[in-house]
Amino acid sequence: MLRNIIFWITQKRWFLLSILIGSILYFLESPEGLSIEGYRTLIIVIMAIILIIFEPIPLPGVALMMLFLQVLLGIDEPNDVAKSFMSDAVFFIMGSLMLAVSIVSQGLDSRLALGIIRLTGNKTWCIVLGFVSISAFLSSFIGEHTVTAMMMPVGLTLIYNTSKDRAITKNLAPLILFSIAYGSAMGSIGTPSGGGRNVIMMEYWQEFGLANITYLGWMRYSYPMLLLEIPLAVIILWFTFRPEQKVLDSAVRKLKIQVAKKGAMTGQDMITIIVFFLVFLGWVFLSHKIGLGIIALMGVFLYLVLGLIRWSDLNRNTNWGVILLFGAAVSIGIQMKETGAALWLANSVMDALKIISEDISVLRWVISVLLTGTLTNLLSNSATIAVIGPIVLNMGGDPIIMGFSTAIASAFAYLTVVASPTCMIIYSSGLVKQSDYMKAGWKMFIMSIIVLFIMSKIWTIY
Template identity: 50%
Template sequence: MLFGAAMLNLPVPEGLSPEAWIVLTMSVMATILFVTEPIPLPAVALLIILGQVFLLGSASSDVAKTLWNDSVLFILGSLMLAVAVVKQKLDKRIAWIIVRITGTKTTRICFGISVVSGLLASFIGEHTVAAMMLPVGITLVTLTSDDPKKVRNLAAVLLFSIAYGASVAGIGTPSGGARNAIMIGYWREFFYDPSNPETYHFIVDYVRWMAFAYPMFLIQLPFVTLILFLTFKPEYRDLSRAVVKLRAQVENEGPMKAADWVSILLFVLVLIGWIFVSDKVGMGTIAILGATAFLVAGLVRWEDINSGVNWGVVLLY
């Protein structure tokens, strides 16, 4: 803060207006606070808002308008959707589906986990998928051996398959990460002019983003398992024991309930909306609509969303 105060009291460099110098000072201070993190990151966002009012003299109503657009609405809706999806607790069924497809070989299971994590993370964000898939990896590890010392490398391979599979997928779609939606918003704000039809191609919708970004994610995915198996040497090359126990647990839970199918249907409808109508009503509107549908259907409580959503993330963006 002292550094920022010192910058503000320096002579304004030639070629810069006083307002530009204030904005530059605020940017430098925000960067320092983001890197050193002496205060919570959302608090930095609040300081930026206050700086626009008290240092730049902007009207508070004008500043408030800049905080809300379709990209921010999309981030908020996606975070709410993420909580709703995780709440359904389909982790064991997901694990069972994976091993039914891949078989019991460790390499195939790890690749399957990274693929599923990546595919999910490309649509609902890597942090959400990591939280949702973590029980899948832990379930397979604990069912393999009760002694943690005997499955350290196996645990590393399985859990990193989730983390890295989800991480490389973040670029796949606009909903794969808040940064994607923000960049789409900036691209449209800077280059699109509604009065000029020639600038229409600067509108990047859901499908157009996927056409360019999804192949990059798919190319990286096979290397996740390869690198992990070269780095860690799992103690078990076959997880038949864990698969047998997993099957018994899934069978004890019985068939999927109506609520499970409704959850899947709602999520698929949200994806369809993002793909086909986001250019008309906005991706944020569809995300909020999906989150509201989960609430109306009774699949998630507002208390769950209120406690599960990181509201500070919305402030940051």
């Protein structure tokens, strides 16, 4: 009995610690200039960050805690908490997760494989360039984990067709898998539909009355950066994991045969692509009127009506816990704005920066990007933006540049396995080691920050 209790305590230590910290803070006085509601909102944020990083309890549990504590701590009324929980951004996250399931289930990966090989030929560096470019391009529209799920079979087939002996493919395997994962992560900044965090930032701009950015308007800011990053990422990955095989001749040939066996493109494949194209057109031309989330839900509706996906498959493969978590994170982000906690935190950071230098324009940018980049490697990137977004937008400077820089920095999830689903998906293949993430990740991280800095200077003349 006692042994079981000790085991439970060791497993739940971070949960107990978060409650202890929350309880101690609750009984302390709120800092000067911060409302009692704002202070209590920050207590919830601190507890949630501990719980999300260390996962001592299921993540949907953290989401529920963030919601009921808002009411129990007297921050807001139950109905207002419920309203702040559901928004178009959450609809979008829900819709895009379901769209991903619908698209991936159609088995378009074999078509993709053929396309890549036709495009790249059999030289390894060309294949890596192809993987990074295609992953980046596709994920900019349909989300990074969708693309990774589709590209993984193609990448693994090439690796295993080269050799099943891991010693022979010890560099080739991480090279190809990181091309997919990092390509997808980089691409997710390209359009608002590339990731839930982009939509959350758009929602904050709108909610706080700072800007109204359209789908194409977003691409104007982000796509040049994406195009700049692609060749740099290929160079970094190539020199980090120099492969033994410079040509993948027989592997490519075998892949072509495998894909050919899967038969020609079916009508169902065509309809899948057409529906997604319609969704894309909706995002481009209608999203400013009816919202990205509603359009994503319409796409899912079409897939269901056309019988391309069954509800049971959608239900089984959609991560409802993540949707709950993002809804709760957006809700707490809005409370941070409403209660003045975001402004107070932003002012505190600014005051601290002024001690270092009078001219804080660059420092402010560096702090927001580094904080976002670090947190995104520990938390989920959407949760990072939900929490950091309101603070950054209150730190002064051009809210569009600050917002874009923060949203884009949240894609720099290169350093850890848990940084994003894409990193976890390639890790689950068993072909990359945890240390590989740091090996390539720090170079990608620094390169991305430098490119983002250059872009932020260019954005000032937009």
